[in-house]
Amino acid sequence: MALLAVTCSTVALGGQGPGESFPLVEAVECRPRGGLPNALAKLATGGEVRVAYIGGSITAANGWRPMTTRWLAQTYPDAKVVEINAAIGGTGSDLGVFRFRRDVLEHKPALVFIEFAVNDGGFAPDLILRTMEGMVRQARSQDSTIDICFVYTLTDGMVPTLAAGKFPRSASAMEKVADYYGIPSIHMGMEVVRLHKEGKLVLRAAPRTAEEKAALGDKIVFSADGVHPHAETGHKLYLEAIVRSFQKMRGVGTAGARPPLPPLTQGNYENARLVPVSRATMSAGWRRLDPQKDALAGRFSKYLPDLHVAAQAGESLSLRFRGTYVGFMDLLGPDCGQVVVSIDDGPPVMVARFDAYSTYHRIGSFAAGRDLPAGVHTVKVTLDGTPLDKAAILSRLNNRMDDPKRFEGLSWYVSQVMLIGDLE
Structure with missing residues (x-):
């Protein structure tokens, strides 16, 4: 049986066209647009105000997110600011739009920050338009008074484009959605770019010796890896961008409900949702992991509450x-392998659930089928028994197998079905 192979951890089977061009937007720190009038009014009035954050590892970190929550609480002392942390490291808007109802909207936020520009960096603009608009339309259909703010972060690879006065492609695509719906946007990294151009900031450094530290002088070290900011430097600069932008947005817009708009993009993911995998038909070898008894299930119970595992080829x-x-929506990790996916009469596709980062378990996802013809479909996923050279895979990122026993097995841990449609 000939198999197509897909090896990345968060993947979509079907053309994303990562190389397609898209007009880049002028880079500015803040575009207030319709502002945040409802959230700011609630903060000023007092009472409970729920603020949600969804994004990747930069938002999941102990950085700009909790800093922003603390700043809001200090700035609006009459309000009880409640933080909703819905960030998952290593994930983009392609998963975020499916979990947006459950992880964000069910908590009834007044304000939502959406941060996916870095993790969406390799996505086609068309996909970004559909996922970002999907989240906006989900929020507006539930409660049109919810205020949304798009926030953008950076990697060192994005800095040349920003320094040239343009947003990278992912943020440029998001700006099209923001323009259409009047959503304010904040690029938290513009000051980082300015300081770097002036020679006052180093984007990436990990000094170990006194000599290496001395060589940096009084320069600000943004991060150790060019992506994840240090809390005391990079995240602090991100917070300062939030503060400046909120000052610009005071008095902007009119509080109240928003009228519905027709879709910007046909085929947007407004109807994306999660369904527990227990509703699928499973072979005999599957086990549901009890989060009260299983450490792995307990660790991921917030986002993977219905975690199942199969360990034998053919399940x-x-x-x-x-x-x-x-x-x-599943896990990747040391004891994981690969699965074979087939839809209807289409060709089988091999999807790896082990990659060069898999020295630990982490949340991942993959699309088995997207842009399918409207109608009834059958999807089947089968554990593959082909041995993997895990040491070679890990070596691509200079990772090693610390304990070979941890890497035994070809399991698949899965919790949620990502669906646009209804189960039959």
Whole structure:
């Protein structure tokens, strides 16, 4: 049987066209647009104000997110600011739009920050338009008074584009959605770029010796890896951008409900949702992991509450659905392997659930089928028994197998079905 192979950890089977061009938007720190009038009014009035944050590892970190929450609480002392942390490291808007209802909207926030520009960096603009608009339309359909703010971060690889006065492609695509819906946006990294151009900031440094530290002088060290800011420097600069931008947005916009708008992008992911994988048909070898008894299930219970595992080659799950998209929210890790995915009469596709980062377990996802013809489809996922050279895979990022026993097995841990449509 000939198999197509997909090896990345958060993947979509079907063309994303990562090389397609898109007009880049002028780089500015803040575009207030319609502002945040409802959230700011609630903060000024007092009472409970729920603020949600969804994004990747930069938002998940102990950095700009909790700093912003503390700043809001200090700035508006009559309000009880409640933080909703819905960030998951290493994930983009392609998963975020499916979990947005459950992880954000169910908590009834007044304000939502959405941060995916870095992790969406390799996505096609068309996909970004559909996922970002999907989240906006989900929020507006539930409660049109919810205020949303797009926030953008950076990597050192994005700095040349920003220094030339343009947003990178991912943020430029997001700006199109923000323009259409009047959503304010903040690029938290513009001051980082300015300081770097002036020679006052180093984007990436990990000095170990006294000599290396002395060589940096009084320069600000933004991060150790060019992506994840240090809390005391990079995240502090991100917070300062939030503060300046909120000052610009005071008095902007009119509080109240917003009228519904027709979609900007046909096929946007407004109807994306998660369904527990327990609703699929499973072969006999599957086990549901009890988060009260299993350490792995307990660790991931917030986002993967219905975690199942199969460990033997040939074990499978299948489901029938009426819709256009199906995928899975799962784990990658040391004891994971690969699965074979088939939809209807299409060719089988091999999807790796072990990669060069898999020295630990982390949340991932993959699309088994997207942009499917409207109608009823059947998807089947089968554990593959082909041995993996895990040491070679890890070596791509200079990682090593510390304990070979941890890397035994070819398991698949899965919790949620990502669906646009309905199960049959």
